[in-house]
Amino acid sequence: MNTKTETSDLRWTIFSRAKPEWEEVSGLDEENNSVRIYQICQTDSSSSHWLRSGFIQRLAASQVYVELRFTMMECSSTSTHHRSCKETFNVYYYQADTDEATATYPPWMENPYTKVDTVAADFLLSKGGERKFNVKTFRVGPLSQRGFYLAFQAQGACMALLSVRVFFKKCPPLVSALSSFPETVPRTLVQQAQGVCVEHAAQQGLRPRPPKLFCGEDGQWVGQPMMSCACLPGFEAADGQTRCAACPVGHFKASTEGKCTSCPRFSQATIRGASLCACHAGYLRSEADPPDSPCTKPPSAPRSIVPQINDTTLSLEWNEPLDNGGRTDLSYAVGCSVCRSPKGACIPCGDSVSYRPPQDQLQGRRVEVWGLLPHTTYTFTIQALNGVSQYSTKDPASDSVNITTSHDAWVDIYNCGAICAVPSLVSVIRKSDSTESSLTLHWSVPTQLHYTVLLYQLRYCEKVRTFPRFSPWRTPVLTELRRATRYEVQVRARTMAGYGSFSPFTVLNPPRCYHFTYISLLLFLSHGSAGLYFTGVKVYIDPFTYEDPNEAVREFAKEIDVSFVKIEEVIGAGEFGEVCRGRLRVPGKKENYVAIKTLKGGYTEKQRRDFLSEASIMGQFQHPNIIHLEGIITASCPVMILTEFMENGALDSFLRLNDSQFTPIQLVGMQRGIASGMKYLAEMSYVHRDLAARNILINSNLVCKVSDFGLSRFLQENSSDPTYTSSLGGKIPIRWTAPEAIAFRKFTSASDVWSYGIVMWEVMSFGERPYWDMSNQDVINAIEQDYRLPPPPDCPTHLHQLMLDCWQKDRSARPRFSDLVSALDKLIRNPASLKIVAQEGSGLSYPLLDQRAPLALSPCTAVGEWLRAIKMERYEDSFLQAGFNSVDQLAPISTQDLLHMGVTLAGHQRKILSSIQTMTFRNKSAATVTF
Structure with a gap:
């Protein structure tokens, strides 16, 4: 409302019990424009003279501003100067949902009107003095109904109300940080406004939230919006983060982060807004390749295969391809075909031929082959592969070599293996040394062997907690054995012809083998090296039983390059240091959030070992309901353990x-x-x-x-x-x-x-x-x-x-x-x-408690005192009206009783019932029967 813009009578309501009254007249404002004015010049302050505006619609505002322009005569300049003259007047307002005011309603008094302020003039008019007017602005509110009236009360003033302007403030529409915010009216000191992402933008993060900004009561936006919106793939921020523009032809953007970049080598984008550049003909990109990697192609064939026969094995060696296809993930695969007769068809060798290392995913350029038959022609094919070979429609490039076996010493071994059984090569096992918890064993084999022993397999009863650690060939040491416990031990040998039979049982310490749990442990002896191989059901291995705990860490936890990890925020504290949230981006894999446990500085070696032991344990588990270990970082400071990130925490x-x-x-x-x-x-x-x-x-x-x-x-x-x-x-x-x-x-x-x-x-x-x-x-x-x-x-x-x-x-x-x-x-x-809901007291509950003792629930004797102790005093009247005057009466209360008493919040119900249960248990504990 603005009375300066009105051209006809305002016709506001006037009330006075005596003359003079407020009078509406025409006048001139400071710019000599004709305006409607209300004026009054009292000679007595004993009565109130009221002036009330018409009904003003509140619209969207919860508070409004009122600007008054008025003049006031100084009391000494009035012709009827008297002691009761005043140089102030009062401003009120009255709220209503409809235009319901009349000449007599609401009553002309401070209540039901709400007082805004008593207004004093800054400039007073005097006879012959300069004509100055006053401007005062007030805030009115909070407003809750559809509209309101303004009222002015004069009690002895001589004044003129030149104009009244009523307005509210609002923040204008805004586009910033890729977020659009609507026109917002502040309803409080600072009003939160929720925006939306601009076109071609979306909210980002694991738990996306709409963009927010605050509108101040002065109608100005406060601060800057949080960057919760990001341009979609194929679009980048433009014009000061006010819009998302499509990537030009020949450029792309694969994620919501960053800017558009040129297409990598051997790829192209022929349209605007591309999120990926398509590979040129003949070039490929694997699923593991990031979008900004160049397109590549399969490698050329390996070169110069050289076969060599050494003792009992055939080895194949070759040179790398001339062209690796532009990639570094080169590997090889060995194929084998056997031709049993010159005129017959060749067929795959299958499991009859063995390879070391395995024939697929070879990283080196050498493989050993055994299990060949005599007088037989074999074709070995070496394929060169890389990360895009599987996506190519063409067969991998390869080279091949033909081998025809003859009847010589190394073939005889396999011939015998096919037609005769392998005898037992181990006869007697002896104990060469022992302690309270370990045994050192030794056995002999025939001096003249037609077979090369590849490994020995040992089995013994009495389940042990860890794998034994072996000393050199044919002299293993069984450690961490139980004292005063008897063991039965057997050993057998394996050659190229297969396993021999187990040796007879050897009893170490008197027999007491109440059950026989076999743990097969294979000791590899080829090429003079010793190692361990376990067959059977996977069981947990305690990392603290390792001679070197770092060995357990290396075995069960994967080392991650620290450059792959970005720490974003600290979310808690653990026993050894901070717990953070971060992002893990391993090249070729999708980026994901991780939880990061850090080891604070100044740690001892024992603290480091204890910290990493949890990773050694966790790394052994793979289950959808067990927290997953991503890996560890030990090559830099701080030492870290990375696990999958669980958004909702504990x-x-x-x-x-x-x-x-x-x-x-x-x-x-x-x-x-x-x-x-x-x-x-x-x-x-x-x-x-x-x-x-x-x-x-x-x-x-x-x-x-x-x-x-x-x-x-x-x-x-x-x-x-x-x-x-x-x-x-x-x-x-x-x-x-x-x-x-x-x-x-x-x-x-x-x-x-x-x-x-x-x-x-x-x-x-x-x-x-x-x-x-x-x-x-x-x-x-x-x-x-x-x-x-x-x-x-x-x-x-x-x-x-x-x-x-x-x-x-x-x-x-x-x-x-x-x-x-x-x-x-x-x-x-x-x-x-x-x-079907359980009731307290059902099932096993208090079988040893004497029910004859009285149930004095609490030292609090009054219900009100008890409720105040648990901060539930708001329900005191409800308990008293329901007849609960003493805490001794509370034991049988149920959830349904609380609902009838008006306790509807589940959390309050639980707090009250838990308190009663605690008091009941304490009382029953005090009344326990003494046996």
């Missing part, structure tokens, strides 16, 4: 943050994933020892993965973390640990099952602390008295029963993880079973 804090946001079937899905990961670890004979929701990570798809494989360190070192309490010289997470593990350090897969039951309870209670605020000693005492955690609110009966099964005192009675996975699968396939 499960316990994620559940607390999303309290009551998931359905039972979703929660069961999380539990099923954890059980599946633990089943895999159990099958590998790995015991976790620290299974808890804090050590479960969850990604954006709600997939849970077991992590934190470092409790072995806690069991050896002191820790300031109150979660881990000393027990028998080590640190143990009491609330999650089975009683036999606390008392006797008996950590097994069964003790992990107990911990899994606690994790189930954590999931169903949305991250509640197990056993609430009980001390660790109280928890130990309670478990000994057969107390078990009650079902969380709304917990399905079947799930609580599974928890109770996991908490069986007899560890042999607990289910295995495979049983738990099957049980959870059945629940997922039958969602109706999750609607």
Whole structure:
């Protein structure tokens, strides 16, 4: 509204109990334009004289500004100067949804009107003085209804209201940082505005969020928008980040980052906005090649194959191709065809011929071949391959050589291998040395052999924790054996003709072999070298049993070049240093986010070894519900461990943050994933020892993965973390640990099952602390008295029963993880079973507690005092109206009772019920029967 622009009478409402009244007249403004003016000159301040505007629409504003232009006579210059003369007036406003005001409504008084201010003039008019007018601006609000009225009250003033202007401020439309923001009206001191990405741009990041900017109350944009938008592939930012322009012909942009660049060699882009340059005819790009790599082609054929017969082997050597196709990933493949007769067809050799190294993916230019038949013609073909050979429509370039075998000494070996059995070459095994935990063995073989011994295979009973380490040929050392334990040992030899039979059993120490678990260990002896080869089921290998722990790191963890890693932000702190989020981009692979654990400076060699031991453990696991190790960085500082990045972090804090946001079937899905990961670890004979929701990570798809494989360190070192309490010289997470593990350090897969039951309870209670605020000693005492955690609110009966099964005192009675996975699968396939809700007191609960004792729940005697102690005092009236006057009456309260009392928030329900459960348990513990 602006009265200066009005050309007809304003006709505002006037109210006065005495003369004079506000009077509407025509006048001239400072620019001599005709305007409508309201004026009044009072002779008495004993009565109020009101002037009220018409109904003003609020529109989109939550607060408005009022600009007043007025003149005021000084009291000393009025002809009727009196003591009650005033040089001020009052401004009010009144809100309404409709134009409802009348001559008598609302009442002409300060309430229901809202006072804005008492206005004093800066310039006063005097007789014969300069004509000056005053300008005052006020903020009115907050406004919540559809419109309002302005009212002016004079009580003894002689003044003229020259003009009234009402307006609000807004931030204009803005395009910046590839984001477009609409016109925004500030409703608070700083109003957040949400924008959209400009055309050909999109939000970026793992968790994309719309661009945001803030509009100040003065109608000005505050700061700069965050760069959350990026131009799509094929487009780049232009005109000061206000639009995305298409890449010109001959240029491309493959991702949302960077600018358009020229096409790499042997490729082209024939249209605007290209995200990839197409290869020229005859050139290719592999799936692993980044888009900015040049196009290449398959290599030419290898050259000059040279066959050589040496003792019992055929070796083939060749020269590299003249043209590698423009690539460095050159490899070779060896093919073999056999022609059994001059006129017959040639066929592939198949498994009858052996190669060392294997015939495919050869990096060198030499291969050894054995297993050939006498009087036979073979054709060996050497193919040259690189990363694009598989995409070519043409056969790989190759060269070949023909070999015809004769009847000589090296052929006789294979001939015998085909028609006769290999005799036993090892007869007697002797113990040449021994200690408390190791044995050194020795055996002899015939001095005249027609066979070359390639390796020996040793097997013995009594399952061991690690692989034995062998000393030189025919004298292996079996280490880390158990004292006072008997072993049976057999050895057999392998030649080119195959395996011989095992030697007779040799008993080392008196026989006590109650079961026979064979571990096959092969000792390679060809070319005078010794090595190890393991056959059988994959099991976990403790990295601390290696003579050199760095060897375990090299074996199980891949070294990553530090240049491939970009650290973006610190997201936490670990035992050894900071935990960061970063990006890993290995050439030829897709970039992905990773979590990075760093080893802080000034570490000792032991700290470095302990830090990397977790990678040695994690690197042995490959399962969708086990955190995946990407690799390690040890060649530069700081030392780092890289794992896959889990967007939602630790499960316990994620559940607390999303309290009551998931359905039972979703929660069961999380539990099923954890059980599946633990089943895999159990099958590998790995015991976790620290299974808890804090050590479960969850990604954006709600997939849970077991992590934190470092409790072995806690069991050896002191820790300031109150979660881990000393027990028998080590640190143990009491609330999650089975009683036999606390008392006797008996950590097994069964003790992990107990911990899994606690994790189930954590999931169903949305991250509640197990056993609430009980001390660790109280928890130990309670478990000994057969107390078990009650079902969380709304917990399905079947799930609580599974928890109770996991908490069986007899560890042999607990289910295995495979049983738990099957049980959870059945629940997922039958969602109706999750609607049966467990009630506290069902199943194993308080069997040793004397129920005859009175239940004095808390030192707080009054309900109000108790509610204030747990910060739930808002519900005091509801409890009192429901008849709960004393805390002694609270024990039977259920979720349904709380709903009837108006406690509708799930988090508040859980807090109240948990407090009651804690008080109930303490009371029952105090009333335990003494035996």
